[in-house]
Amino acid sequence: MQTSLIAGAVVLGLALPAMAQDGPAPDDLMNATVWMETSVEYKATVLQLFKQAQTQLDAALADPEWSAVPDKQPDNYADLPVAIVTDLDETMLDNGNYEASLIARGTSYNSAEWTDYVNSKTSSAVYGALDFLKYADSKGVKIFYVSNRKAPEVEGSRENMEALGFPMGGNVDTLLFRGVQEDWGSAKENRIAYVAKDYRVVMLMGDNLGDFSDAASGTLAERDAFLESSKDHWGHDWIMFPNPEYGSWEEAAFGGDWSKSPEERRAAKIDALEPWEPSAE
Template sequence: MSLAPLKMKRLALSAGVALAFAVSAPAFADESVPQNDLLNATLWMQKSVEYKGNVLGTFALARIRLDEALADKSWTALPEMQDAAKVSDMPTAIILDCDETILDNNLYEAHLVKDGTDFSPKEWTAYVNSEQTTAMPGAVEFTQYAASKGVKVFYITNRTKEEESATATNMEKLGFPMGGNVDTLLTKGEKEEWGSPKGSRDQLVAKDYRVLLMLGDNFSDFTDDYKGTLEERQAVFEKAQSHWGKDWLVLPNPEYGSFESAPFLSDYKLSADERRKKKIDALDGWTPKN
C-alpha cells in the first residue's frame, strides 16, 4: 500500500486538531495576561472563606470587648483625649471606620483588576452613588448589638461630604444603626477642618461620649501618627501596644492603605514601577546558601 494516502490522512488529522485547538483555546493564549498588584488581595478578600473567618472572628471579639468595656466604668479607647477618672458618667459610644471595616467594596476593587484601571476619585464617587456597597460579614449584627446595649455607634470615614447622602442611604438599607437626631456619620470635608486625619473627629465624639472601642482596617483609623517611614510607624505601633486586641480592633485589608505607601513615603509622583521597586526593597528576605 502506498504511504501517500496515510500521510494525507495524518496531515488532515493534524490540521483538524490545530483548528479545534485554535477555536477552543482561551482568548489570552496569544496575549500576555496583565499583571496587577491588587489581584491576589482582591481574590482573597472577595472569594476566600479564610477572609470571612478573619472578619467574623474580629466582630466576635468586639462583642466580648464591648461587654467588658461596659462593665468597667473607667474603660476608654482614647485615654489621651479622655480622663479615665472622669468618664464614668458619660454616655457610651464606639467609633468605626467604614470602607473595608464595615463596608465591603470588593466590587469596585475587582473592577480595577478586571478592567486594568487605577483608582479614580470621580469613578469612586460614581460607585458610592450607585449604592451597591455590601456589608462585611458580622458588621451589621455587631453594630446592632452595640446599639441594643445603649451604645451610640459613630462612623468616621474618609468618604467625602459629597458622598455622605448615598453612603447613609446605602448603610440604612443594609441595616446599620444610624444616629437619629445625632450626626453619627462623620465624613471627610463635612467641616472645613476635617481632612484625611481622623483625630479631630475622634475628639468631637470623645467630648460627649466615653469611647469604648475603635475598629478599623488602617493605622490611620486609630492615630494621626500613621505616616512616616516603616521604622517610625513601628515605633508608634509599639507605643500603642496596650490597645491592640483590647479597645483597638483591626480588620484585615491587604488591598490598600498606609502600609502600602509607607515604603515610598506616599510619593505618588513616582511611577508604578518605581513604587513597586521600593516596596520590594523594603522586604526582608531569606538568602539560600550556595
Template sequence: MKQIYLVVLLMFGLASGTYAQTLPPTEKAISQVNGVLWTQQSLEHHAAAAMAYHTASAALPRVIHGKLWASLEQGKAKLQRPAVILDVDETVLDNSEYDAWAVQNNQAFAPQSWSAWIRREAAPAVPGAVRFTQLAAKLGVDVFYVSNRECVADEADPCPALTHTQSNMARLGFARANDRAAFMFKKQRPEWSVSDKSERRAKIAETHRVIMLIGDDMGDFLPVASVERLRRGEADAAASEIMSHFGMNLFMIPNPSYGSWEKALPANPAARIPLLKGLEGL
C-alpha cells in the same frame, strides 16, 4: 452635570452591570489581584472579619463598665455616655467590587469612578459588622462612623456621599444608619478637611467616652503623625500604649488591597521586591 454623570456610569460599567477588560493588565493591576480575590472569595477573609467582630461583641459588655479608653483623643470625663467608633470602607462596607473593576480595567482610584460606586449603594456588609452595631445600640452604646469618604456638594445635596452611604447602610441594617449625626465624613465640616481622623475622634470625645475603635488602617486608631513615627521605628510612648489595646478594645479588620501602609513603599510594585525579608543561602 447629568451628561457628565452618565459618562462616568458608562465608564464604570454600571449601565450594563458588566466589566470589560480592554487592555493588557498593568503591573499595578496584577499586583492587586490576590488582595481583591482574597477579600472576595476566600473563606479566610470571612472568618477573620467575623472573628474580629465576634471578639469585639464579647468584649463590649466588659469595656462599657471598665476604665479602658480607646483613643488618644479621649477627654477626661469618665461618666460620659459610651461610644464606639468604626471606619466605613473595608470595615463595615466591602468595596472589593470597585477594586475588582479597577483591576480589570487598569484603572487607579479616581474620585469620579469612586463617586459612581458610592451612588450605586451596592456595597455589601463586612461579615459581622451589622450585628456588632446592633448589639452596641442595644447595650446603650452610641455608634459613630468616621470615614474619609468626602463631602463634595452638588446642586441638591451638601454631601451626596453621605446620603448614599446612609441609604446603603440602612438597607443592610446598620445601627444609626439613618442618623446623620452618627457620621463624620471628610470635609463634612470645614475643620474636617484632612484625612487625619484625630479631630473627628476628639469631637466625639467631647461628649462621649470612646470605649472601642474598629478599623482596617492604623489611621483609624492613631493620629497620622503617630502612625508615621511608628512605621519609621521611632519611639512614641502614647501610641505604643494604645497599640497594646488591640484585641481588648481595638480591633483590626484585614484589608490586603490598600491602606496607609503603602505610602511607606515604592509606587512601582517591582521596586518593592528588594524590601522583602527572605532567607539567605537556602
C-alpha cells in the same frame, strides 16, 4: 492542547503576549481582592474580630473607667454616654465589587470615579459587621462612622447603609466624613476627639493605622515604634481588620510619594522586603 499551542508559538517565534489578551493583565491587586471576596479564611478572620469586639464591648459597658482614647476624654468621661468610633471602608463596608472592577478594567483608583461608585450604593456589609453593630446598638451604644469618604459621598453612603440595615444614630449625625467640617482632613484623630468630648469612646475599629492614630503617615520605622507604644490597646479597645488591598501600609512602603510612577512605587515596595538568599552551590 493549550500547552502544544504555546510550544508551537514559541517554536515559530510568534508573539505570546497576544494570548493573554483574553483577560486582564497581571495585577498586584488581584490576590488580595480574591482573598477578601471569596475566601472563608477572610470571613473567619473578621468573624473572630467581631466576636472579640463584642466580648470587649460587654467588658467596657461594665467598667465606667474604660476608654479607648483616654487622652481625648474630658475629666467627667465616666458619666458620658457610650460610643464606638469605627471606620467604614473594609471595616464595616465591603467595596470588593469596586476593587474587582479596577482589576477587570486594568485601571486604578481615582477620586472622581470613587464618588460615582459610592453613589451607586452597591457596597455590601463586611461579613459579621451587622450582627456586631446591631448588638452594640441594642445596648444603647452610639456608633460613629469616622470615614475618609468625602462630603459629596455622605448621602449615597447613608442610603446604602440604611438599605443594608446599619444603625444610623437616630437624631445624632453619626457620619463624620472627611471635609464635612473645615478642619476634618484625612487624619482622623481630631474627629475622634470631636466624638470623645461628648461620649465615652470605648472602642476604635478600623483596617488602617490611620483609623487609630495620625502616626499612620510615618515611615515604616515610625509606624513600628508606634505599634510598640500602643501594644496595650490592640485586641482590648482597638480592633484592627485585615486589608491587603490598600492602606497606609502600602504608602509607607513607597514613602507616601504618589508622584512616583506605578513602576517606581512597585520597585520601592520590592525594596522594602528583605529577601532570603539561597546559599551558592
